[in-house]
Amino acid sequence: MRPDARVEAAIICLEQILSGMAAEQALTRWARGARYAGSGDRAAVRDHVYDALRQKRSAAILGGGEDARALMLGVLRAQMADTGRDIGSLFSGETHGPDPLGPAERALVDAPLPATLPADLPEWLLPMLNTQYGADLPSMLDLLRYRAPVFLRVNLSKSTPDQARAQLLVDGVETLPCVLPGALRVTQGARRISNSRAYQDGLVELQDLSSQSAIAALPLPENGRILDYCAGGGGKTLAMAAQIRARFYAHDANPDRMSDLPERAQRAGVVVQQIKTADLPSEQRFDLVLCDVPCSGSGTWRRDPDAKWRFDAAALNRLNATQDSILDAAAPLVAQDGVLAYATCSLLREENDARIESFLGRTSGWKLVSSRQWRLGEGAEQPQNGGDGFFVAHLTRE
Template sequence: MTPAARVQAAIEIVDAVLVAARTGGAAADTLIARYFKVRRFAGSTDRREVRELAYAAIRRAGQPPVSGRAAMIGLAGDRPELADLFDGSRHGPAAIDPAEPVAPAGVAPDWLVGRLTKALPPDEWPALMARAPLDLRVNRLKADREAVLALLPDAVPGLLSPDALRLPEGTAVEATGAFRDGLIEVQDEGSQLIALACAAQPRMTVVDLCAGAGGKTLALAAMMDGEGRLVACDVDRGRLARLWPRAERAGVGRIETRLLDGGRETEALADLAAQADVVLVDAPCSGTGTWRRNPEARWRLSPARLDRLVAMQQHVLELAAPLVRPGGRLVYAVCSLLAEEGRDRISDFLASNPHWSVVSSVAAGHPAGAGRLLTPANDGTDGFFVAALTAPC
């Protein structure tokens, strides 16, 4: 591919991302993979360069641009060498007309700016669009951090989690023996801190109420040393099914899984009432803390969708609380920076449940009401809110 053809390919990919954002379609990385699956002529350098251009244009545009071309013209305004490639050549983009729309630079859609201002000082905003590092969690069931460091000479220890390692971006982790043998899992260091906030121990009963594909479930299993009762629940059959191959590789054999039916969760969880030492609620959320990994997620969010997510978070908290035994722990977390999904949810819960008490969750992060807010700029992690509460005895 010529340099100009790469620019045109990136424009087409951003157009596909914009359509997916409006219609609830696939994520950008999936769309990029599909794009090149039918364009076998593109070499590895072509694919890498096109991907970089597409993501750079997406990261730059806070508002959903009118088109992929408008997004790329905006990027070209910052990169004169890119503007020269709008030359009308075969397979390249047409020359830029000064009257064409240009996507303005920004961090978030206009309707979200005020909410972000309440959560973070503006000097932390650029980090939300920085490229995310590659973090690993050492699987305590099979190894310790020093042993894995010896196997991965490019890795460095994390600064916050005792199980965290960080590798250079682009490292082919899944090709390593350490990954194949289940010594490590790919997991952001902030996500590891949420699991640590649960303070799970062997012989406990622990419920991961929104387990998804089981990243935090596996971390909890390692903390429990394979002893006790660990129950992983979710409403998505496909996501929950992905836990089993991961658990097998990690050497975790004692996990109960429960597929919950929306609207009938209380019935499905009745046998766990007041039985759990720990309940983790890693609630569905806006994902505003993960923009550096999924920058197009900004374009998928709307005020109406945020309202639905807040209602769902409230619902899941109401499901979780009765499962906690007297003196047990409830940990609530979202990969969101927004107060209405984090601080406000716990504030409302405590107002309705005044006999519950707040416990220290993680030492890192900004204070955020009864919890902590981890951010890319302050902590080097994805953005997370986490709070830990104790049930009345």
């Protein structure tokens, strides 16, 4: 595909997304109908679409509107501002390319870039985040405009970081070690990971740096009973299992979310017993119960920018109610001397410290041992190389 045809394909996908279709669904539908598109074409179209979603508010200013064509024009204008290349070449009007720039668009493209641009975040969230982060907020908002780095967790029970790096390199995946033992940042070939021998043999798993850091900070009980209460795909279960010998259990209110866990556990060489909700009351108490609860995902909005524009105050209230109910349900499952760990991939205090304060206010006999908020980009000398936003709190009985 020509570069202008890739832009037109991205505009088509964005039109569907703006009409309410999920981003992944729109991209999948386009790819199925574009048999001529190679892997490089599909990757380029995806990048265009996700850049437009990450930068939706600023792109609308730069492109002169909020429709798909204007957003794509705005993104390209920002990207090509210092290249000297004419954006008009990507709006050629040729077959499979976007229509040529109109007079108003041409005038916009030829004008200097604005000195300031709006934050690429729903405006109603800004006062909340400003109260929490203050002077650090602008740098975090800037990070939300760009793609997040990709991190791998080395399964230290099966490989060393050096061995894993060497095996990944054979399949064209280049990595750099992080300060956190066993964490690797992917610098080249991220799209080759799932087909690499290292991944298929269970030497590495995809897991963000902040999530790895949070798991590393858990008080994991040697030979104890550990329950991942909101297990989902089981990534955190496997991360814990790579650090300690224990008995691991997984539960999710929607068991379908755990459908990949048996295969992943087998690949990692880990035994994980799944528990149904109805069977939890009859289970022996657990030494550690981890509740990685449903949340806004605001700490991961670089990876899923479509989600931030669909998020509103009503959704936050519903999530807070769910988070409270999970804590209430999980607390009785913890052994007398055990630990209840609460985690989110959220940047919002309303989903983090406020939920712990609410739990302690309505539940006697518990105390907060520690809590930590990983900020966006934290964990690396260069913030753009750091991890997602993440929060974890450890509670025990008084």
